[in-house]
Amino acid sequence: MLAARDFVFLKRGINWANLPGFKESINSQKQKFAAFGLNTQDLVALIGGHTIRTSGRLLSNYRLYNFTNGGPDPAINPAFVPQLQALCPQNGDGTRRIDLDIGSGNRFDTSFFVNLRNGREIEYSKKLWM
16 A cells, blocks of 8 residues: 555655645646656545544544534534544544544445545545545
């Protein structure tokens, strides 16, 4: 599995500026990959690697409590918000990490993409990938 930092290293990137930003559109991400001779399949493989990754609470808390007028990001499935808030209480442990693939974070499978499609994702950029 090719991780983001490995991609930069292998393509002799000089710094993290070569990575797609977390708010970039899918088209922008595809262009950055194409600049290094990679295609959409490579991008999807990298995205799929999130099935076995964790996220820090800083980004999660932003999407859960401070996105719009102190509320959650409307792109998150409303039925999923209480589960995320239980995992990431607003004033909870700031160092705690949560699985990006809720339900099968320790397995490499397709559930990450199912969660993504159903608005059960944690990181902001995921909604831009669809």
